[in-house]
Amino acid sequence: MELPLVVGVDGSDPSLAALDWAVEEAARHELPLRLVHASLWERYEGRVPSFARERPAGDVLAQHIVASALERARLRRPEVKVSGDVLPEDPVSALLSAGHEAWSLVVGSRGRGELAGLTLGSVGLGVAARATCPVVVVRGGERNRQGVFGRVVVGVGDLPHCLETVRFAFREAAVGGSALHAVRAWRRPAPGHEGPRTAADGTSAHEERASANLDEALLQAVREHPDVDVTRTPVEGPPRQVLLEASAGADLVVVGAMRRHGRHGLQLGRVAHTLLHHAQCPVAVVPQRV
Numbered sequence: 693m694e695l696p697l698v699v700g701v702d703g704s705d706p707s708l709a710a711l712d713w714a715v716e717e718a719a720r721h722e723l724p725l726r727l728v729h730a731s732l733w734e735r736y737e738g739r740v741p742s743f744a745r746e747r748p749a750g751d752v753l754a755q756h757i758v759a760s761a762l763e764r765a766r767l768r769r770p771e772v773k774v775s776g777d778v779l780p781e782d783p784v785s786a787l788l789s790a791g792h793e794a795w796s797l798v799v800g801s802r803g804r805g806e807l808a809g810l811t812l813g814s815v816g817l818g819v820a821a822r823a824t825c826p827v828v829v830v831r832g833g834e835r836n837r838q839g840v841f842g843r844v845v846v847g848v849g850d851l852p853h854c855l856e857t858v859r860f861a862f863r864e865a866a867v868g869g870s871a872l873h874a875v876r877a878w879r880r881p882a883p884g885h886e887g888p889r890t891a892a893d894g895t896s897a898h899e900e901r902a903s904a905n906l907d908e909a910l911l912q913a914v915r916e917h918p919d920v921d922v923t924r925t926p927v928e929g930p931p932r933q934v935l936l937e938a939s940a941g942a943d944l945v946v947v948g949a950m951r952r953h954g955r956h957g958l959q960l961g962r963v964a965h966t967l968l969h970h971a972q973c974p975v976a977v978v979p980q981r982v
Contacts, residue, residue: 696726696775698790699798700783700815701761706800710830711761712768713837713974714798717828719769720867723795727765727776729758730786754778784818791823796976801831820968820977821949821960826860828976829968832939836973839868839943846946847935847963848876848909855909857948857978862913862920864944864976871921874910875938877931878902902926932966939971946976 699714701707711727718725731754758776765774779786791797799816820827830837846861848854858874865872878898906924914922927934939945949964960968960977967975 694723695793695795696724697721697796697798698726698728698787698794700787700800700819701727701729701757701776702783702800703757703760704800706813706830708761708764708800709837710798710800711765713828713830715765715769715772715774716839717796717798718772721795724773724775725765726790726794727758727761727774728779728786728790729754729761729777730779730781730783783815784822787815787819788823791819791825791827794825796826796828797823798828798830801829817960817968820964820975823977824951824979826976826978828944828974830974831968832971832973836939836943839870841941841943842868842870843873843942844868844870844944844946845873845875845935845938845942847931847948848874848906849948851905851909853950853980854948855912856980857946858909858913859916860976860978861946862917864946865920866917868943870943871923873923873925873938873942874906875934876902876906876909876924876926877929877934878926879928879930896928899926899928931963935963935967936970936972939967939973939975942973944974944976945971946978948980949977951979951981 697714697718699711701711714725755778758778762774762776765772787797787799797819799819801813801816816829820829844861844865846858848858861872880898903926906926910922910924935945935947945967947964947967949960951959964977
């Protein structure tokens with residue numbers, strides 16, 4: 693049985709942007725799409741007696757949100773198999789539970805009722821920092837969301853933890869016919885801790901190591917996806933800033949997030965956290981078990 697792509701819907705504009713992106717993603721991967729709307733109306737309005745004639749307002753609104761989202765998805769991509777559910781839970785818990793049996797989770801940058809000035813809503817942050825499957829937060833400019841750049845950017849971290857992130861990025865590039873830009877950021881050590889300053893060819897030894905790390909991290913994925921056009925770029929600078937700048941001309945930026953066994957709460961890391969708040973394109977966070 694194929695795992696579905698799961699998208700959270702709540703009727704807000706960011707939610708609709710996430711839905712549109714998820715429909716296209718499901719079509720690219722030929723996956724079923726599951727729409728999830730989390731509603732706690734029963735908690736606040738009480739359960740309705742079986743003999744009651746009128747449905748409570750919260751139930752009507754929840755069903756309307758899902759029905760409208762289903763219609764929008766089917767009109768956009770009739771070939772995609774779409775289903776929808778209203779779950780009596782808080783949004784983060786509902787999406788995390790759905791993620792246990794999902795190809796990936798897709799959410800908007802903000803939800804209905806959250807402050808317009810927020811760069812990232814609490815639901816997107818909570819899901820991206822705790823999910824067991826990849827999470828895509830749909831944000832950024834319209835051109836980035838529509839995939840006009842034909843470019844996926846992946847931040848390559850330390851081996852072996854970055855391998856799942858790299859594989860995810862290659863799959864996204866392959867199904868979208870996009871080029872892949874693999875970035876490895878490096879920094880010069882503080883004065884007195886430099887070690888060898890230059891390699892044999894005159895380049896920085898630190899840059900050479902970053903380039904070698906890129907080659908090693910990409911080796912297996914390149915063999916699996918030989919048709920993907922890959923650019924390898926070691927860049928001097930803070931990883932957060934390097935990837936933020938790269939996101940301006942990308943359709944998707946992919947980063948990893950460590951999930952340490954036995955630890956609870958948000959587990960994102962500085963790079964993923966910064967991109968989720970400020971990237972100019974959708975951001976995929978791929979969990980890395982440590």
